[in-house]
Amino acid sequence: MKKTHLTLTVNGQTYTLPTLPGETLADLLRKRLRLTGTKIGCNEAECGACTVIMEGEPVLSCSTPAERADGKTIVTIEGLAQQGALHPLQEAFVKHGAVQCGFCIPGQIMTAYGLLSRNLNPTSAEIRHALKDTICRCAGYPTIEQAILAAAKAIRTGQPVEEPEIPASVRGGRFIGQIHVRPDGIEKVTGKAIYTDDLYFENMLYAAVKRAGVPHAFVRHIDVSKARQMPGVAAVLTAAEVPGQNIHGLVTLDWPVMVGVGERVRYVGDAIAIVAAETQEIAKAALDLIEVEFDPQPVICTAIQARQEGVPQLHPKGNLLKHIKVRKGDPQIGFGEADVVLEHTFHTPPHDHLFIEPECSIAVPEGERMLIYVGSQIPYQDRSQVARALGWEESRVRVIGQLMGGGFGGKEDIAGQIHAALLANATGRPVKLLFDRHESLLVHPKRHATQITVKIGAKQDGTLTAIQTELYGDTGAYASLGEKVLTRATTHSAGPYLVPHVHADCYAMYTNNPPAGAFRGFGVLQSAFAIESAMDMLAERLGLDPIELRRKNALRPNTETSTGQVLRESVGLVECIDRVTEAMCQVSRLPRQALFQARPVAGAEHLVRAWGFAVGFKNTGLGGGADDCAGAEVELYENGSFEVRSSSAELGQGLVTVMRLVVAEELCLPPEQVKVLVMDTDLTPNGGPTTASRQTYVTGNASRLAARTLREAIIATLAERYDQAPETIRFENGQVHVNGHVLTMQQVYQEMKAAGKEPRVLYDYHAPATAPLGMPGDMHVAFSFAAQAAEVEVNTLTGEVRVLRVIAANDVGHAINPLGLRGQIEGGVVMGVGHALLENFITENGYVVTDRMARYRVPSIVHTPEIIPIVVEDPVSTGPYGAKGVGEIVLIPTPPAITNAIYHAVGVRFDRLPVDQEQLLWEITKRQA
Amino acid sequence: MTLWKEYLHPQSVQQAVEALAFSPAPAIPIAGGTDLMLDLQQGHHPPVHTLVDLTGIPELQALEIRNERLFIGAGVPHHRIVESSLVRQHAASLVESCGLIGGPQVRNAATLGGNVAHALPAADGTIGLLALNAEAEIASLAGRRLLPLHELFAGPGKSTLAHDEIIVGFYIPLRKPGQGSAFCRVMRAQGIALPILNLAVWLERQDEIIRAARIAVGPAGPTPFRALQTSAYLTGKPFCEETILGAQQALLAEAQFRTSPARATAEYRRKLVVVLLKTALLSAWHRASEQ
Known part of the structure; x- marks a missing residue:
């Protein structure tokens, strides 16, 4: 009964190994066979990243005793490609952009492989059922589903995997704005991609x-x-x-x-x-x-408590990290002019990033x-x-x-x-x-828990006259980026609206909770929930359409933000609002005035549906007077290939694709000819922090300008060498045309060397100067804007809520990498659904209750609504080709769009996240009585 | 330091019970291990010396008609139950409950025997089985015995099995014309991955009359709960709105719901059980009408 050895076949190769006490299959694969494509995300049978195929069926290797694999046949992600040819699933995941950070991908692909091996013609519902417990925090679930459908079709028909149906940028570009796959896609679908825990050193x-x-x-x-x-x-x-x-x-x-x-x-x-x-x-x-x-x-567990008198002071300077103030005009004047003044307090909990790695x-x-x-x-x-x-x-x-394997600020x-x-x-x-x-x-630091009070004044016609906000932010035990996060929460707390009088006061408080720091949305998620809920409440009070109210007050070119910044260009908010409104009518086949009415489902009247709407904005870049800079280096190698380098971080969001496309664009090279190296302090110039939706802008600009400078250096060299006017020299398809000569990039390299020039340019890009909060001038170089509509279905018997559809329009300036942008949009919306309905990081008296993945639930494919993305491209002149940030704006309007929809469906206003289904049921019951 | 020291692979029930009785203690059985591995890894289960793997025992893998009853081996994983036409024919509530457990990775490993032996009051598979009047076959060194399923439960997470006993499998009466069963549950979007409430119904109809009914609910007490009074109430009643209302009242009167922090209050469960009972009754009645 006891075995000293076990024999198993992995990816066609048979191994006989001594048994080890307490060993899981995942450990055997990763540590003994060094098949590190199988990932450990949670080690508690929740995330599915460790999925492998055993005897034809997917199993979780993290909770399978290794000895159970004795005599069994195992397939891991490394075993799918045959003789170097990718499996259609692998090919489809790359082609469709289902790969972002890549950490969960082996689990996604192996789970899908298990499905396709018994069903080559799965429906979307069957895919969702099969992938139910395989979590992707980048959350490109719709694209994962599309990739699986495409792979199944390719296997059935024997035809190549079909291309995704994702539109290119309307602003054109030879390579930028077109559909290109990630440079690291193939290694991520074959299990060859190395993450830190996959590394092993002798004597470690x-x-x-x-x-x-x-x-x-x-x-x-x-x-x-x-x-x-x-x-x-x-x-x-x-x-x-x-x-x-x-x-x-x-x-x-x-x-x-x-x-x-x-x-x-x-x-x-x-x-x-x-x-x-x-x-x-x-x-x-x-x-x-x-x-x-x-x-x-004694434990301090809320920001409010931390500011009370007589409580312990956690740091030498006290419990107040910072009092952040926004001052524009005089709200008392504005409230005096208002026909309606509304005040309400909102709460948001801490959230965990739950990157799968x-x-x-x-x-x-x-x-x-x-x-x-x-x-x-x-x-x-x-x-x-x-x-x-x-x-x-x-x-x-x-x-x-x-x-x-994901970061999201964490x-x-x-x-x-x-x-x-x-x-x-x-x-x-x-x-x-x-x-x-x-x-x-x-x-690790979480998203800041907040309490936000919004007081808002408006004329009967909906014109906003004043907004006053008071925010309490719980930065936990240590500051981390708390001051910056809560500054952003404060400066965005009056929403993307033109308001003549704005005062905002935020108290960033230390407590004994886990620290709070950066998390996608960076404070604006919280303040958007408050202001966008309040705007819907105001619309109802005034008897106005919630879209009209927002449209009327929306920031437009040549309007002034709450911090006194005049927006000169790239303010696509109204276009976002209009296009979402149009799409809402189109997909629901409802007239405009019926969108926000409750609609019981025919034949199941206890299910009630309605739409909700919200908008948002988010700064691109550090701003606030910081020197927002990034370095990039572009080098031509002897073999004619190029490399672009920056220490800016790739956490799945697709910066490496952007860098590659930008260099290819500037030098007219096939993108495959450009290698990308990031994140090495010896080999790559400082790209600054990867935060604040800044890298497409700053490192995109640095890469673009480095490539352009190199191009100019090459032209200068060749102009002299061939005695030609510089403007006659053309870069085309990876070659350079000079007076009838066609030079390959290898030849260009030789020419540069012969002329004593290094074919390498380091460009240190500095974004336009900004002004600190409270000082005159622009606080930020650009803002991204968004509008979203969410359709929910509330079960009035149980309080359960489903999000059926989300229409998301984002003004990103220029969609440089449309495939990556699609992933960002889907992932942002799904994370927003999570924040609205699922996620709640709970502490009790400073102790963490949600200390396992099984207690901190994040959305899976079954929580994923149909997502209808709309890309708005209102360019900013200082961005690379007009681009601005996108990583955060995508999720900011989602939670209030959902809670506003719940209100329209059943008349229950949630001023606290997440929506609690039990509380919802009680409120519904109260209203029925 | 390691989660276990010895791992045994018995090939028969006899070997398994011997291993449990005579191996260095503590020795415990492991089937799918989807709960046990986590409990060991997270320190919720005290360290063990010996794990006795039951999944290699052919008898525990049987799924067949035996002596006019459906036999489901304790080691049969959930996915085989869900896909079995025999189970679909005779035990619809079990197919529904097992189909809702985890994702395919968990259903490929997790077994019905493990679900029952873990003895959680709201385990989906257990509740689905409990309404079916199942009996468990228990093996020990002393031999075999049959036990009504509900007698296996001693308290939350605690079965009446002795340390050297294992479940061999479950016997379920074959479905006769006029009989049907159904299972449903409500989850909570936030927090732990356990149902707020689940419920299974089995009933037999004769024309428009309920001839017999059995109802199981979890969590409604320290062990999986059989709503005997509600079942008695339904017996002999015509299937109509009034009967359903009466059954809902009877169930509220006999089930003891409690509040679980960050999961559900007792009041919420009382509200939900009314909804679930009606849904499951309608579904089971509908199935009872099928041939």
Whole structure:
């Protein structure tokens, strides 16, 4: 009955291996066979990333004992391509743009493979049923569904996989604006893509972190002696052993690397000690031997409580991180002029990013230097933060960015980078620090919980006269990007409207909750929920159509924002509103005036449907007076290929495609001739943080200008060499035409070298200057605008809500990468559905309740509505080819569009996210009585 | 440090019960493992020395008609139940309940025996089975015995099985003309992946009269709940709106709902059970009319 060996066939190859106690199939595949295409997202049978085929059926390898595979046949993602030819599913996923960050893709493809192996003609419903528990946080579910349908058709007919039906940019372009696949698509569908945890180094140690586990306390005593003596433990470090500064933080240095004796623990995830050991199991076991005594303190669990008098002050400067103010005109005057004044308070909870790839850092000592392998949104800042803790010059640290399995803002702060580096420094060996899902949920910064009061005044005809807002933001234990996030929440809190009098006050408060920082939408998601709910309430009060009310007050060219910025161009809001309105009538076959009426479903009158509407705007770039810059380098190689380099981060959003297309456009090259290298602090220039929807704009511009400068250098060289006027020299299809000669890029390289010129240009792009909040001038270089309509169906017997359709129009300036844009739109809408109906990061008195993926639910394909994307392209002259940011605007209007639709369906106003189905039922019952 | 030290592969029921009885303790059986692996990984289950894998035992994989009853081996995974024409014919509520569990990856591994042995009060498969008057065949060193399904449950997550006993399979009466069953549930979009409420109905009709009925509900108590009074109320009544109303009242009177934090209040469950009962009664009645 007991087996010493197990024999299994994986991808056609048979292995006989000794059995190991406690081993899962995922561990066997990843660690023993080094088939790292199979991913671990949650290790709790929730996400589906680890799906492999066993005996023809998909199973979760993370919860399958390895020994169960004895005598079985397994297929993993690495086994699908035959003799180098992609499986139609792999081909379709790449072609249709179903691949974004790529981390869940092996699971998606293997689950789909299981479906197609028993059903080659699946319906959409069957696909949704099969993929129900395979989570994609980039959430390109509609595209995944399309890709599976296309693959099934290709298998049935023997024909090539069909192209996706995605329109090109209306603004044209040779390569930009056209449909091009991701440069990293094929590696991501074949399992060859390497993420940090897929890396293995000889002699590597595994790290684990002793977390405080209490939300507020002083550390009285730490005893690590037993842990140090445990066999297999190589090092145990505490705050006392940090050679440099024991502090980190993105804007404010307030976050201890470890909390030492006598110091204050501010949240459950604070680090007390770190361990490196020969195996992960030993490292984790050693944590239990570390003895810590705490002196517990009263816990501050809300921003409101943090501002009360007499409560403990969590930081030397107090609990107020910042009081943020917007002042335009005098609201008292505006309210005096108003026919109606409405005031309401809204609440939003914290949200977790739930990127499917948990945080992982590997530190490798190399001579006098430390190499950090990590998927990070800000590689250069990781470098300075690691160097600070080591007490080293920055140049001694090299951050080598890896593919990222999603970020969404959650991989901007330090996770394990510093801890891994400290342990590698102490032991002289490579150290891997991988978070499990539980630790990820506990430790990294969340979306800010907010309380937002909106007071809004309007004339009877709907003209807004004044808006006053008061915001409380819970930035948790540490500042992270709290000040910036809540500034954005505040400056956007009066919505994309022309309002003569605006005052906004925001209190960014420290509490004992997990820190809050950057998360897609960056504060604007919260304030948009408040203002867009209030606008619908106002429309009802005034007896006006909610679309008309918004259209009347919408920002247009030459209007002034709440911060006093006059928008000179690229204000596509009215076009977004009009096109969504038109589409709503078209898809629902309803007259305009009936859109917002409740419609019971014929034959099932307990199901009631209605549409809801909301708009939004979001700045592109850092703005606020920051020097918003990015470097890019473009180089021509001897073999005639080009490379474009920047440390800007690729987290799935498609920056690498944008960089490639921009360079191809400028140099008239087939895009495949351009390689892209990102995120290496030794090899790529600083691209700044990947945040604020800024990279298409700043790194897009840097890449464009680097390529253009290189092109000019080539032209100058050839003009001299061939004695031709520069304007007669043409770049065409990867070649250069000079006076009847056609030069290949290899020849161009030789010509440059012969002329003593380096075929390489580094361009340091600085966005137009902006002004800080409160100072005259433009606060931002551009804004993206959006309108969305959501159709919901409410079950009035149970309170359940389904989102049936979302129409999403986004003004992105210029759709440089339409395939990537489609993914961003779908993913944003689905994340918005999640924030409206599912997601709620719950803490109780500072302790995290939603500490497993099974408790923090994110949308799956079954929650995904039909998404109807509309791309509006109102260009901004300073953007690359007119483009502005898109990563965040896509989800900002979704939650209020949904809650407004629920109101229209059943008359229940939700002023608190997420919508609670039980509460909804009680409210419906009350109204029926 | 590891989740288990020894992993055993018995090939027969006898080997399995011997392994459980005589292996280094603690020794526990594992079937699909979709719950157990998580409980071990997350520390909700104390560490074990021996895992006894039941999935290689041919007898536990049987799904067939035996002695005028439908036999479903305890090791049959959910996807085979969902796809079986035999189960569809005789146990519609089980097909519906097993089809709603997890995604295909979980249904390929998770077994009906594991669902029952875990003894959660609102396990979908268990509730679907409970309305069908199923009996469980239990094996131990002492031999085999048959037990009405409900006698397997001792409390939330606690079965009456001794540590060296396993479930071999389940016997379900074959469906006769005029009989039908149905299952339905309500989930919550937020929070944990367990149903707020689930409910299964089996009934037999004669013309327009309900001749017999059985109703199972979860969670409505520490164990999967059989609504005996409601079943008694329905017996002999004409199938009409008034009877459904009466049954709803009877069910509210006998079921004990409680509030689960961040999941559902007792009041919400009372509201939902009325909806689910009607839906399942209509569906089962409709099926009872089919041949």
